[in-house]
Amino acid sequence: MLMQPYNAILQRLESKGRLRSLNVAQGADFSSNDYLALAGSDYLRNIASQALERGVPVGSGGSRLLRGNHPEHEALEAEAAAFFKAPQVLYFASGFDANQAVFATLPQAGDLVLYDALIHASIHAGMQTGKAKTQSVPHNDLAAFEAAIRQFRATEKSGNIWLAVESLYSMDGDFAPLAELSDLADRYGCFLCIDEAHATGVFGADGRGLAADFAGRDNVLILHTCGKALGASGALLCAAKPLIDVLINRARGFIFSTAPAPLQAAIVRGSLKVLAAEPQRRGKLHALIHHAEQHLQPSGSQIIPYIVGDNQRAVIMAEALQNHGFDIRAIRPPTVPFGTARLRISITLNVDEAQITRMAEVLKQIAHSYE
Numbered sequence: 001m002l003m004q005p006y007n008a009i010l011q012r013l014e015s016k017g018r019l020r021s022l023n024v025a026q027g028a029d030f031s032s033n034d035y036l037a038l039a040g041s042d043y044l045r046n047i048a049s050q051a052l053e054r055g056v057p058v059g060s061g062g063s064r065l066l067r068g069n070h071p072e073h074e075a076l077e078a079e080a081a082a083f084f085k086a087p088q089v090l091y092f093a094s095g096f097d098a099n100q101a102v103f104a105t106l107p108q109a110g111d112l113v114l115y116d117a118l119i120h121a122s123i124h125a126g127m128q129t130g131k132a133k134t135q136s137v138p139h140n141d142l143a144a145f146e147a148a149i150r151q152f153r154a155t156e157k158s159g160n161i162w163l164a165v166e167s168l169y170s171m172d173g174d175f176a177p178l179a180e181l182s183d184l185a186d187r188y189g190c191f192l193c194i195d196e197a198h199a200t201g202v203f204g205a206d207g208r209g210l211a212a213d214f215a216g217r218d219n220v221l222i223l224h225t226c227g228k229a230l231g232a233s234g235a236l237l238c239a240a241k242p243l244i245d246v247l248i249n250r251a252r253g254f255i256f257s258t259a260p261a262p263l264q265a266a267i268v269r270g271s272l273k274v275l276a277a278e279p280q281r282r283g284k285l286h287a288l289i290h291h292a293e294q295h296l297q298p299s300g301s302q303i304i305p306y307i308v309g310d311n312q313r314a315v316i317m318a319e320a321l322q323n324h325g326f327d328i329r330a331i332r333p334p335t336v337p338f339g340t341a342r343l344r345i346s347i348t349l350n351v352d353e354a355q356i357t358r359m360a361e362v363l364k365q366i367a368h369s370y371e
């Protein structure tokens, strides 16, 4: 009886081909976001051991606002501000937490958040608890962004407008037109929030991301997550000081939660250093992306979607690839729009050219047999 509603949910998901379960990673890595192969690297292992040796704690023991604030957090934030040329940086336990905090806290009642239709779930989570109005804009449609801004301004003289985009979209691997969005934001006096989760470490000078040119502006907020190319975890929010100070005072997930482990902050400090010190990692990754593009429909980035459409078929194809030793996962709605279930192929330094070539061949055979 107690379990009846939950069994019904699971059955419903199953009947739609959307039931998920946990699987331990196996096979060649074509699914992680560990783009620079830092997560399991000797380099970060050494950074962690050195931090432990100098006495950096493995737990923070409290909220950043209480006893949990450690010199490692502050050193990381200062180094990240210098690296990303940001006015102020705040370190969160995850990118999800950071986006949720930003969108739940900063847009005020009477504001409008205009978000790209493909924006990440963490921004939706923030908007749901925030007080501002929200409106979806078709993917990468600049004219639609501008029309929505004008429409809001025609009736509301006050109230801020927030534009929310990802610089590199996590499930499509395509890019936002950042220069044009930044121009729109400047012309209409909007805030522009750029989630760099998948671009940090991979694109831009020294891996500073695609929005590096806009860092430092009062109206631009940039999020760099640390669990993807940086090989660790957490997220660095770059924004103007008053915005960061309001988050420290108002963001419930930041205030009422144990601070990330100081050890984690020490590891991220190491990740930032390696970005500038070892550009060859990025060079190698871009060569692999180029190689993958000879065999698969290119997206322009390390994230290459193979759109299947049907949920069940995407799962069956992913399983077939896994049986051949390739760790490729099916991504289904609501993570991606309905009718666009896909295989999300990600290119990382955890594989080499020969594995990419072989994977693409097997994918072609499998796709052919399920046509």
Ligand SMILES: Cc1ncc(COP(=O)(O)O)c(C=O)c1O
Binding pocket: 094, 095, 096, 097, 099, 120, 122, 166, 170, 195, 197, 198, 225, 226, 227, 234, 235
């Ligand atoms: C675009 C985007 N933003 C934010 C996040 C959340 O980051 P984290 O994994 O650090 O919570 C993700 C993770 O999947 C993402 O793809």
